[in-house]
Amino acid sequence: MHNQPLVDLLKDVEQEMIRLHYSEGTLNFYRRRWKMLMEFARERCETKYSEQLGFDFIEHHFDLLKKDSERKLKTSEVQELRVIRMIGDYQLHRTILRRCYKFKQILSDPYWIGISSQFREYCTAKVYAKATINHYVKQSAAFIDYLTAQGTTSCNGMTIDHINNYIKTLAGYTYKTVEQNICSLRAFFRFLLETGKVTTDFAAKTPMVQARKQTRIPSVWTEEELKDLLALLTGQIQKANGIMRSSCWHAT
Numbered sequence: 001m002h003n004q005p006l007v008d009l010l011k012d013v014e015q016e017m018i019r020l021h022y023s024e025g026t027l028n029f030y031r032r033r034w035k036m037l038m039e040f041a042r043e044r045c046e047t048k049y050s051e052q053l054g055f056d057f058i059e060h061h062f063d064l065l066k067k068d069s070e071r072k073l074k075t076s077e078v079q080e081l082r083v084i085r086m087i088g089d090y091q092l093h094r095t096i097l098r099r100c101y102k103f104k105q106i107l108s109d110p111y112w113i114g115i116s117s118q119f120r121e122y123c124t125a126k127v128y129a130k131a132t133i134n135h136y137v138k139q140s141a142a143f144i145d146y147l148t149a150q151g152t153t154s155c156n157g158m159t160i161d162h163i164n165n166y167i168k169t170l171a172g173y174t175y176k177t178v179e180q181n182i183c184s185l186r187a188f189f190r191f192l193l194e195t196g197k198v199t200t201d202f203a204a205k206t207p208m209v210q211a212r213k214q215t216r217i218p219s220v221w222t223e224e225e226l227k228d229l230l231a232l233l234t235g236q237i238q239k240a241n242g243i244m245r246s247s248c249w250h251a252t
Contacts, residue, residue, distance in 0.1 A: 004091070006041055006049045010034045013090045016149065020096060021108075033083045036061065049091055054084030093169050095149035111154060112144050115197070122191045139184035155197040160205050182206060 004012075014034075017027060040057045041047065058064055062080050064073060073081070089097040107113045119140060123133040146166050152158060163185070170178045189202035 003048065005047050006038065007047075009049050009087065009091060010038070013087060013096070016090065016096050019149075029079075030083060030086075033080070037083075037087075049087055051088055054088060058084055089169070093146075093165065095146055095169070097169050106141055106145050107148075109148060109153075112148065115155065116141050116144060118195065119188055119191050122195070123187070135180070136184045136187050139181050140188040143185055143188070155192055158192075158198065158202070160200075160202065163202060163206055 014027070014031070017030065022030075037054075037057050040060065041049075041053060044053070044056075046053055058081060062077065064077050064081060086096055089095070107116055116137060120133060120137050123136055128136070143166055146169065147158060147162060150162060150165075152162065166185075167178075167182070170181060173181075186203040186206050189198075189206060192198045193201055193203065
């Protein structure tokens with residue numbers, strides 16, 4: 001996908017934003033920035049998108065990178081950075097990441113809404129705490145949203161590659177956040193197996209990652225770094241295989 005012309009990449013990002021029901025006002029803001037980016041790329045005789053092109057564009061027009069490193073950005077400036085990060089995310093993962101789910105119902109397909117509702121009932125039957133249930137359902141819904149973006153229409157279409165690729169999208173979050181996400185996913189996969197919606201034990205195939213305080217997965221990745229992350233995570237399962245973390249089974 002890195003060889004996709006910038007103009008085609010931006011069209012795909014726009015279609016995904018439309019699918020996700022971004023407002024017309026938000027779309028128009030992004031379209032204006034994309035037009036500026038296209039002009040910037042033409043001036044440099046570049047036809048493909050790269051992280052460097054995006055960073056150079058932001059630095060040229062908005063001079064934000066130093067302020068970003070010092071965490072001094074205003075809300076409007078964060079939005080400018082979001083423009084290039086969204087393009088990079090879509091180029092890497094073919095989905096739009098880091099959207100705010102807190103106040104939104106992110107699932108729209110009746111099939112997946114039903115699966116999510118059944119998962120909530122499953123968690124309730126397990127007598128998990130309300131906060132744990134909400135956490136599991138919210139994070140599994142984000143994974144389902146990713147599956148939908150990949151064209152997966154049912155549980156039977158889910159593969160271990162989907163799971164591994166989704167884990168890659170957690171780049172930029174702390175190890176603790178990654179651990180919490182994977183814990184939620186393992187609970188979701190156990191539900192799918194126990195209710196007969198899948199025949200593969202994806203929970204056993206999904207490694208846990210040991211959280212380390214104040215450690216963060218880098219937000220800018222090379223292909224080699226992504227491979228290293230998956231190797232690290234896969235190594236964890238060799239130690240934890242068959243052992244269920246108590247935090248995934250009981251409310252604390």
